Amino acid sequence: MRARPARRVTRPLATALVAAALAALCLAPAAAPLHAPVAAADSVRDRQYWLDDYGIREAWQVTRGEGVVIAILDSGVDAGHPDLVGAVIGGHDVSGRGNSTGTQPLGPQGITHATMVASLAAGRGSGPTSGVIGAAPAASILSISLAFGANERDGDEQVAEGIIWAVDNGADIISLSLTRNQIDWPESWDEAFLHAEENDVVVIAAAGNRGNGTEQVSAPATIPGVLAVGGVTRSGRASDNASSQGITIGVMAPSENLVGAVPGGGHASWQGTSGATPIVAGIAALVRAAHPELDAAGVINRIISTARPVTTTVPDPNYGYGLIDAAAAVSAEVAEVDENPLGSIAEWITLYRRADAPDIVSTLPAARPALGREPAPTAFGMLGSSLVALEPGIPALVIIGSTLGALATLAAGGVLRFVTRTRSE
Secondary structure: OOOOOOOOOOOOOOOOOOOOOHHHHOOEOOOOOOOOOOOOOHHHHOOOOHHHHHHHHHHOOOOOOOOOOOEEEEEOOOOOOOOOOOEEEEEEEOOOOOOOOOOOOOOOOOOOOOHHHHHHHHHHOOEEEEEEEEOOOOOOEEEEEEOOOOOOOOOHHHHHHHHHHHHHOOOOOOEOOOEEOOOOOOHHEEEEEEEEHHHEEEEEEEEEHHHHHEEEEEOOOOOOOOOOEEEEEEOEEEEOOOEEEEOOEEEEEEEEEEEEEEEEOOEEEEOOHHHHHHHHHHHHHHHHOOOOOOOHHHHHHHHHHEEOOOOOOOOEOOOEEOOEEEHHHOOOOOOOOOOOOOOOOOHHHHHHHOOOOOOOOOOOOOOOOOOOOOOOOOOEOOOOOOOEEEOOOOOOHHHHHHOOOOOOOHOOOOOOOHHHOOOOO
């Protein structure tokens, strides 16, 4: 059994209301699924290239995620889908219009979203070689149903309540394929994410997608301690449409040419960091199952330390610590840590929720060698695929210039005080 803090009784949500400008902001899924014709059942498994390219099948030789619970805060998972039978062990609705178990898919825009997300995290498949199988096919799912939109309950309140419910009902990992489309977050989220941190729960969030209007990484992926997931193409390049970029990205995972389960028993093609995030959540479940002695900080450290770097700089402003590597995350020798390398929401609250708190800018950690499988420093690559050379027309100055431009934009908004994950000196 994993040694972890005792669960706390659910604490009341913060009573402070979000400012008018933020209250009007609607949360949204991190990716609007791009549906293709429903795929034939016998072709679905063959399309899951990430199982081999990212070391997931290899990691299954050690564990398939038994005993780990992943909470999916989304539009409601169809627990009756053939690929998810037996995976969903409970849930809750915070939207006010779903069913009591959070397993009623809510639409219109997000009706398929949660089921696709859940299938990539912990799908069982419909047979030994058919249907979608998740990164952690023996892990369990809690489905917390949300509904975003102009006529729905306040989205910020739904997310805060959903996180606290997930923590208090046994979640080991929380997967958030949603974005606020703003790097800031309301104070009610302070309490919710602090509750997760204090109770040893790994929180993983999507960076968002430029194709859906999220130009820079947005909350919850900007919150200290949260593992932010960006997206790459099949060849391992940062996706132009299916991922946002930003210095808070922890790791990159596939976000294009994905296939997922949809309510009613079918499958659809889709793209976005909404899909990359549950893949990483499933890998986190593999790590928790293989290393029950680790706390949440140790799990996150294993994931980022074993990621395969894309450039010679680690972390990289566009790729974070690199491409996720499930086999290395489960099996590599990794030094233990005493604190989350991506920061602490408790520390952030102490520093920045005071009325007189100064703006403090932290710097990125110094570059370091990565553990796990290291590609050639001038190539994008992954297991099971050919290496793709860097384009000669993309010099380092372009990357540096784009990064400085993004930082200038953030400074103009007065928000640099929390967009990095390192400790402020």
